[in-house]
Amino acid sequence: MLKEKLLELRQQALSNIDSADELKALQEAHVRFLGKKGPITEILKGMGKLSKEERPDVGKLANEVRQLIAARIEEKKTDLEARLLDLKLESEKLDVTLPGRKTVPGSHHLLASIIREVEDLFIGLGFSIEEGPEVEQDYYNFEALNLPKDHPARDMQDSFYITDDILMRTHTSPVQARTLEKHKGVGPVKIICPGKVYRRDNDDATHSHQFMQIEGLYVDHKVRLSDLKGILTVFAKHMFGADREIRLRPSFFPFTEPSVEMDISCFKCGGHGCNVCKGTGWIEILGAGMVHPNVLRMSGFDPSEYTGFAFGMGPERIAMLKYGIEDIRHFYTDDIRFLKQFYRA
Numbered sequence: 416m417l418k419e420k421l422l423e424l425r426q427q428a429l430s431n432i433d434s435a436d437e438l439k440a441l442q443e444a445h446v447r448f449l450g451k452k453g454p455i456t457e458i459l460k461g462m463g464k465l466s467k468e469e470r471p472d473v474g475k476l477a478n479e480v481r482q483l484i485a486a487r488i489e490e491k492k493t494d495l496e497a498r499l500l501d502l503k504l505e506s507e508k509l510d511v512t513l514p515g516r517k518t519v520p521g522s523h524h525l526l527a528s529i530i531r532e533v534e535d536l537f538i539g540l541g542f543s544i545e546e547g548p549e550v551e552q553d554y555y556n557f558e559a560l561n562l563p564k565d566h567p568a569r570d571m572q573d574s575f576y577i578t579d580d581i582l583m584r585t586h587t588s589p590v591q592a593r594t595l596e597k598h599k600g601v602g603p604v605k606i607i608c609p610g611k612v613y614r615r616d617n618d619d620a621t622h623s624h625q626f627m628q629i630e631g632l633y634v635d636h637k638v639r640l641s642d643l644k645g646i647l648t649v650f651a652k653h654m655f656g657a658d659r660e661i662r663l664r665p666s667f668f669p670f671t672e673p674s675v676e677m678d679i680s681c682f683k684c685g686g687h688g689c690n691v692c693k694g695t696g697w698i699e700i701l702g703a704g705m706v707h708p709n710v711l712r713m714s715g716f717d718p719s720e721y722t723g724f725a726f727g728m729g730p731e732r733i734a735m736l737k738y739g740i741e742d743i744r745h746f747y748t749d750d751i752r753f754l755k756q757f758y759r760a
């Protein structure tokens with residue numbers, strides 16, 4: 416009886432093990448046939464109840480069956496593990512001969528490149544770069560620049576106000592006023608101030624409520640309008656070609672006296688008249704002038720000892736002219752197809 420049962424168990428166990436295709440099934444077979452509560456353990460435990468004649472035969476067979484099952488499980492386990500490893504190796508195979516994925520190198524934004532170009536030129540001319548806060552006091556943005564409260568020129572530079580006295584700067588001039596103040600009446604001050612500025616404007620092809628400005632300031636003994644003209648000529652040739660000529664037209668800014676507007680000879684037609692210069696041969700590039708004595712005085716400089724020139728330009732305008740861009744919003748809407756055209760190494 417027991418011998419037949421053991422042979423049957425052996426049969427069951429071996430076919431169970433043979434058909435196992437997961438390690439988990441093997442573990443289950445181990446518990447089921449060889450576990451503490453399994454049938455073979457039960458039989459071995461009940462040996463005492465057997466007759467003396469039966470005992471050795473049944474005991475021997477039970478042990479043999481147990482060892483056979485254990486050995487077969489071990490064998491199958493080694494087998495399965497090898498097969499699983501093969502599958503894993505196959506699925507994780509790497510073809511090291513495949514060509515690599517190309518990384519797309521980034522680049523500066525066109526405006527950043529223009530600003531860098533202007534900075535590099537002026538650093539070469541002995542200027543240094545100054546930066547300052549975009550959230551600014553009314554005093555530095557307007558008062559210190561000869562734009563007292565209720566001055567009509569404030570209308571052209573309506574801003575975003577944080578409080579009655581704090582606003583988003585409408586130009587980078589407050590950085591220059593702050594720098595002058597820091598020098599405590601002792602020149603020279605020779606700086607370039609690039610940065611973001613804000614105006615309460617409705618965005619369209621030529622207006623943006625946020626845009627860039629680059630201003631320059633040179634204050635020293637005996638700085639003259641002819642110095643301004645010389646520096647601006649160098650600038651025009653550097654940015655728009657060695658053949659450029661400049662002309663200054665009288666203008667008005669509250670913080671300079673006299674004030675001028677600078678044109679360059681058209682880089683497309685050379686001055687004969689075309690669509691870029693609207694037939695005039697000249698293109699307006701920037702505003703400038705001799706620093707107003709009131710501005711010098713308010714920032715701690717004695718206008719009888721010091722004079723200076725200042726200029727301000729919009730890098731968007733320079734980029735639009737240089738590359739024929741018709742809409743200022745292209746700079747700020749991050750369309751990669753636009754930006755990509757100006758990638759530089």
Ligand code: 2NL
Pocket residue numbers: 588589591592628630632668670671701702703704705706707710725726727728729
């Ligand atoms: C323009 C004109 C200009 C200035 C900016 C300036 C700054 C100080 C003193 C005097 Cl601290 N002037 N800046 C002067 C003239 C013109 O900008 O049309 N910019 C886009």
